[in-house]
Amino acid sequence: MSHTATMTESSGNSRQPEYAVEAHGLTKKYGGNLALQGVSFAVQRGTVFGVIGPNGAGKTTTMRTLLDIIRPTSGHAMVLGVDSRNAGPELRRRIGFLPGELILEGRISGRRLLQHYADISGPVAKGRIEELAERLNLDLKRPVRKLSKGNKQKLGIIQAFMHQPDLLVLDEPTSGLDPLMQQEFLNLVKEARDGGQSVFLSSHVISEIQQAADEVAILRDGKIVRIAGVEELRNSAIRHLRIVCTGVTASELQERLAAVSGLGSLEFKTSDDPAAVEATATLEGEIQPFVQAASTLELKDLVIEEPDLEESVLKLYTAPDQPAPGEPAPRQEKHHD
Numbered sequence: 001m002s003h004t005a006t007m008t009e010s011s012g013n014s015r016q017p018e019y020a021v022e023a024h025g026l027t028k029k030y031g032g033n034l035a036l037q038g039v040s041f042a043v044q045r046g047t048v049f050g051v052i053g054p055n056g057a058g059k060t061t062t063m064r065t066l067l068d069i070i071r072p073t074s075g076h077a078m079v080l081g082v083d084s085r086n087a088g089p090e091l092r093r094r095i096g097f098l099p100g101e102l103i104l105e106g107r108i109s110g111r112r113l114l115q116h117y118a119d120i121s122g123p124v125a126k127g128r129i130e131e132l133a134e135r136l137n138l139d140l141k142r143p144v145r146k147l148s149k150g151n152k153q154k155l156g157i158i159q160a161f162m163h164q165p166d167l168l169v170l171d172e173p174t175s176g177l178d179p180l181m182q183q184e185f186l187n188l189v190k191e192a193r194d195g196g197q198s199v200f201l202s203s204h205v206i207s208e209i210q211q212a213a214d215e216v217a218i219l220r221d222g223k224i225v226r227i228a229g230v231e232e233l234r235n236s237a238i239r240h241l242r243i244v245c246t247g248v249t250a251s252e253l254q255e256r257l258a259a260v261s262g263l264g265s266l267e268f269k270t271s272d273d274p275a276a277v278e279a280t281a282t283l284e285g286e287i288q289p290f291v292q293a294a295s296t297l298e299l300k301d302l303v304i305e306e307p308d309l310e311e312s313v314l315k316l317y318t319a320p321d322q323p324a325p326g327e328p329a330p331r332q333e334k335h336h337d
């Protein structure tokens with residue numbers, strides 16, 4: 001595999017990498033424990049890429065590898081066009097990192113701490129720290145050690161965003177934030193993306209990924225089980241439906257719908273109308289085959305609910321590794337070269 005990043009011409013003479021991050025077969029072993037097992041993905045520049053997965057899936061390990069805090073056992077990553085193993089201070093300044101476990105102690109005020117970070121990270125526009133603190137409702141005068149968990153998290157977010165880095169790497173960024181602040185954080189992410197910055201974030205919260213990310217990777221046991229656009233994931237998600245019809249018995253209804261792909265088993269209910277048959281079921285994937293089959297019935301009522309992204313992601317957390325025969329293989333890696 002090539003160790004050079006894919007480059008595209010941008011305006012002027014400079015060549016910019018097409019991908020802000022490219023992970024190529026990252027593996028990480030801790031003794032006998034395989035924390036990462038060949039993780040590959042690519043984050044297109046100017047987009048938000050979310051990683052979601054259960055505890056211990058390898059999200060933090062992936063991030064630490066990208067930042068060269070730890071070295072992969074095998075594989076490599078390109079970050080802003082540079083091999084992460086060659087990451088020097090210059091590359092670090094172009095990255096805003098919010099670690100998952102933020103340890104902030106000391107008597108100094110939030111403002112002093114941020115100024116100290118600004119000396120390391122490079123120039124911060126005048127008034128930027130105050131603007132972010134105001135938006136996140138954080139008192140910069142308070143000593144850091146006296147801040148609550150949520151307020152420490154806000155300081156962490158400010159230090160990651162303040163110098164408007166090309167890439168933001170954010171590990172569980174909203175942990176400890178109240179819903180209003182979570183929303184403000186999501187606004188910051190959208191603004192960063194709209195300004196051309198790239199964002200790589202991890203989360204446990206599916207709704208947050210759904211709101212913030214363009215693309216999402218689902219990580220489980222150190223492996224990526226699926227990478228998809230949020231819309232694509234939603235379209236393949238599970239929907240709940242309810243059907244009420246006349247002119248058929250329960251078993252005839254079952255027979256008529258038996259061939260519909262993605263339809264779960266029908267659960268029959270007692271209908272208000274004694275002449276009608278009522279059933280509920282789940283539907284996965286395309287709705288067209290079901291709608292077609294349903295159109296041949298004497299429908300009294302049909303409800304197809306909004307797809308439930310959460311349910312479908314949770315299913316992927318526990319789904320078997322290999323796709324069932326006849327099903328398309330999950331998309332694991334984007335084209336890089």
Ligand SMILES: Nc1ncnc2c1ncn2[C@@H]1O[C@H](COP(=O)(O)OP(=O)(O)OP(=O)(O)O)[C@@H](O)[C@H]1O
Binds near residue numbers: 034
């Ligand atoms: N320093 C370490 N030494 C040994 N094992 C480790 C170390 N760091 C992580 N692991 C193991 O690697 C696996 C992945 O951990 P990681 O922290 O990357 O998961 P995560 O997806 O970030 O989980 P969480 O959502 O709980 O933060 C886990 O099994 C964890 O126990």
